[in-house]
Amino acid sequence: MEADKQPTSYYIDRRIDGWTDEWTCSQLQGVHHESALANPIVQPSFVAFENLCISPRYLCSVLTMEDYTSGSDSDYTKYWIDWFLGSKGNEYFCEVDEDYILDRFNLTGLNTEVQYYSQALDLITDNLDETLDEEMRDIVEKSARHLYGLIHARFIITTHGLTKMLEKFKKCDFGRCPRVLCHSHPLLPVALSDIPYTKSVKLFCCRCEDIYNPKSTRHASIDGAYFGCSFPHMLFQVYPQLVPPKSTDRYVPRIFGFKLHDVAKQHRYQDMVREESHARIMAGIEGLPSGPTAPASSSAKEQQLKNKAEGSPSVASESGAMADIN
Amino acid sequence: MSAHDHQQQQLKQQQQQMRVNDIHDEEEEEEEEEEEEENEQLQGEYAGEDYYGSDVSNDSGTESMPWIAWFCSLGGHQYFAEVADDFVEDDFNLTGLNSIVPFYKEALEMILDLEPEEDSTKVPDVSIVEASAEQLYGLIHQRFIVTRQGLQQMADKYQAGHFGSCPRTYCQSTNVVPCGRYDLPGVETVKLYCPNCQDIYSPPSSRFHNLDGAYFGTTFAHMLFHIYPELVPNIPNKIYAPAIYGFKISEYSRCGPRMQWLRNKQDPNLLDVTGKLIKDDENAK
Numbered sequence: 001m002e003a004d005k006q007p008t009s010y011y012i013d014r015r016i017d018g019w020t021d022e023w024t025c026s027q028l029q030g031v032h033h034e035s036a037l038a039n040p041i042v043q044p045s046f047v048a049f050e051n052l053c054i055s056p057r058y059l060c061s062v063l064t065m066e067d068y069t070s071g072s073d074s075d076y077t078k079y080w081i082d083w084f085l086g087s088k089g090n091e092y093f094c095e096v097d098e099d100y101i102l103d104r105f106n107l108t109g110l111n112t113e114v115q116y117y118s119q120a121l122d123l124i125t126d127n128l129d130e131t132l133d134e135e136m137r138d139i140v141e142k143s144a145r146h147l148y149g150l151i152h153a154r155f156i157i158t159t160h161g162l163t164k165m166l167e168k169f170k171k172c173d174f175g176r177c178p179r180v181l182c183h184s185h186p187l188l189p190v191a192l193s194d195i196p197y198t199k200s201v202k203l204f205c206c207r208c209e210d211i212y213n214p215k216s217t218r219h220a221s222i223d224g225a226y227f228g229c230s231f232p233h234m235l236f237q238v239y240p241q242l243v244p245p246k247s248t249d250r251y252v253p254r255i256f257g258f259k260l261h262d263v264a265k266q267h268r269y270q271d272m273v274r275e276e277s278h279a280r281i282m283a284g285i286e287g288l289p290s291g292p293t294a295p296a297s298s299s300a301k302e303q304q305l306k307n308k309a310e311g312s313p314s315v316a317s318e319s320g321a322m323a324d325i326n
Numbered sequence: 327m328s329a330h331d332h333q334q335q336q337l338k339q340q341q342q343q344m345r346v347n348d349i350h351d352e353e354e355e356e357e358e359e360e361e362e363e364e365n366e367q368l369q370g371e372y373a374g375e376d377y378y379g380s381d382v383s384n385d386s387g388t389e390s391m392p393w394i395a396w397f398c399s400l401g402g403h404q405y406f407a408e409v410a411d412d413f414v415e416d417d418f419n420l421t422g423l424n425s426i427v428p429f430y431k432e433a434l435e436m437i438l439d440l441e442p443e444e445d446s447t448k449v450p451d452v453s454i455v456e457a458s459a460e461q462l463y464g465l466i467h468q469r470f471i472v473t474r475q476g477l478q479q480m481a482d483k484y485q486a487g488h489f490g491s492c493p494r495t496y497c498q499s500t501n502v503v504p505c506g507r508y509d510l511p512g513v514e515t516v517k518l519y520c521p522n523c524q525d526i527y528s529p530p531s532s533r534f535h536n537l538d539g540a541y542f543g544t545t546f547a548h549m550l551f552h553i554y555p556e557l558v559p560n561i562p563n564k565i566y567a568p569a570i571y572g573f574k575i576s577e578y579s580r581c582g583p584r585m586q587w588l589r590n591k592q593d594p595n596l597l598d599v600t601g602k603l604i605k606d607d608e609n610a611k
Contacts, residue, residue, distance in 0.1 A: 178493040178527040178528050178530065179494075179525060179526075179527055180507075180517050180525075180526045180527060180528055181525075181526075184528075192495075202495050204566075204568075206581075207585075208585055208588060209566065209568065209583055209584070209585040209586065209588075210494060210495075210496075210566050210585075210588075210589060211494070211495045211496070211566050212493045212494055212495060213493050213494075213495055213499070215493070215530045229569060229570075229571075229572070230569070230570040230571055232568075233568045233569065233570050233575055233581075234570055236581040237570070237575075237579070237581060240580045240581045243580070243581045246584045246585055250525070250588065251507075251519075251524070251525050251526045253519075253524065253547070253548045254544055254545070254548065255545045255548045255549055255552065256545050257544075260548060260552075261594075262594035263524060263594075265594050265597045265598075265599065265601055266524075266591065266592055266594055266597065266601070267601070268597075268600060268601025269590070269592050269597050269601040269602070269603070270587045270588065270590050270601075271587070271601065272601055272602065273586075273587040273590050274587035277577065277584075277586070277587065280577065281577050281578060281582075281584075284577065284578045285578055
């Protein structure tokens with residue numbers, strides 16, 4: 001994966017990259033089923049995670065992904081998930097791997113969140129017997145959609161989920177930024193709250209770093225908790241090459257060609273803020289090696305050099321793919 | 327007085343139509359975009375027929391309706407205000423437009439519902455004059471909406487929410503106004519200006535994606551809020567802070583926040599000419 005070859009110069013990068021390469025294999029796979037289930041507290045030996053305080057269920061949902069192959073099985077036509085994804089208004093959702101759903105560990109805690117949990121789960125996995133009456137079936141159907149959304153929120157921040165959502169991002173399935181100066185940059189779904197039934201889904205533009213309401217009312221009524229607050233930012237941590245170059249362009253209001261005094265003052269203030277933060281960031285990055293991340297950033301430099309030597313074609317192809325979107 | 331009454335009646339008529347159109351719009355937005363486009367095509371065809379009906383054979387139901395009112399009632403023309411007849415009739419207001427708009431004279435006659443003169447038979451096709459009339463009306467509209475009367479009309483439309491709302495989440499669906507980035511026609515389509523975030527957005531519906539921005543001009547949106555400062559919404563300023571599991575992403579991260587300055591808004595009364603906070607300076611002293 002290209003993301004792993006990327007230089008990991010900054011604080012968070014190192015941690016996230018750690019998820020995808022160092023922490024994938026045998027060392028942790030045994031843990032998530034046995035000890036983590038029995039004792040759902042993150043082990044202190046998980047150095048990469050302890051400072052982030054990730055809840056164990058998320059941690060393990062990230063880790064368990066590694067032993068999954070791609071879910072490109074044939075014949076999904078009769079499956080509930082396929083029906084759900086095909087129905088109108090659900091264009092934002094991606095397909096959650098069946099293996100992921102079948103691993104009960106990934107669903108930890110959802111049984112208290114969803115009514116008729118076991119029936120709903122059976123419906124999602126197409127194991128529900130048909131003896132239910134119509135009224136009951138409607139209720140279970142509703143629960144199943146809710147459950148699928150909550151599983152979806154966990155799945156899309158796993159390695160495989162991220163690649164699936166990346167494909168959708170590249171196809172602009174989530175729409176384009178309405179801001180004129182973002183030049184129709186593709187958006188990503190994001191929530192303002194991880195708790196279900198609180199806020200509807202919003203769309204994040206990585207170019208202006210702001211959030212927008214979906215255009216269609218159908219999408220605007222989707223629960224934000226089905227995507228989670230972290231998803232788009234996790235995606236960009238894993239694929240930092242997808243972050244577009246930031247622009248200092250902005251709209252300048254004019255009356256008969258003359259700038260407005262009040263607005264111009266505000267723009268000067270904004271410029272000042274921008275320059276200050278830029279200076280702070282540059283100073284901070286230079287200061288980083290003295291901190292605990294020193295070995296990481298020096299190795300990052302080496303890695304950067306390596307990348308220049310051998311890894312540059314892959315980076316170029318990735319940025320080329322991004323150019324296609326635009 | 328009678329002329330004034332007549333005008334008011336027209337206005338009421340127009341507003342009713344607007345309302346009907348709005349309801350129609352809301353329904354349409356529920357549909358998929360493809361369907362919307364189909365509808366648009368249908369409407370376009372219908373509009374064309376209607377047009378020929380009213381002017382060539384004079385037998386359709388719209389013959390009693392003045393051209394301007396009819397034009398503003400068309401689907402996709404909800405942003406337009408109805409330009410007063412006496413504004414169009416005053417040649418001074420049209421200075422320079424004859425060099426921009428082809429078939430200027432014929433187009434002006436069409437807008438004012440005048441009988442075409444006998445010697446003006448050089449027009450090859452009515453649809454060309456129709457396009458010219460639309461452009462001429464748009465350019466007159468650009469000038470009209472910065473007059474006192476035009477601003478009043480547009481302010482009413484703004485308050486009624488005819489132009490839609492800001493897509494930015496933290497603007498809390500405040501109303502927006504149409505504006506252009508260029509005053510010359512044929513450069514860019516219409517955009518929507520949000521008075522809260524002071525930024526411009528593309529209209530959500532594709533039916534406005536072929537409306538010229540020059541028909542609204544660069545000046546109007548800002549003139550409106552200059553003349554009616556009470557229309558500027560008072561919404562608390564909020565900047566989106568990206569976070570993973572509730573932890574803010576560090577500025578030092580390669581994909582950390584870099585654009586927060588863009589939404590950083592300050593009360594202009596607290597800033598000095600160079601853009602510094604006045605309070606800061608006092609504290610420093």
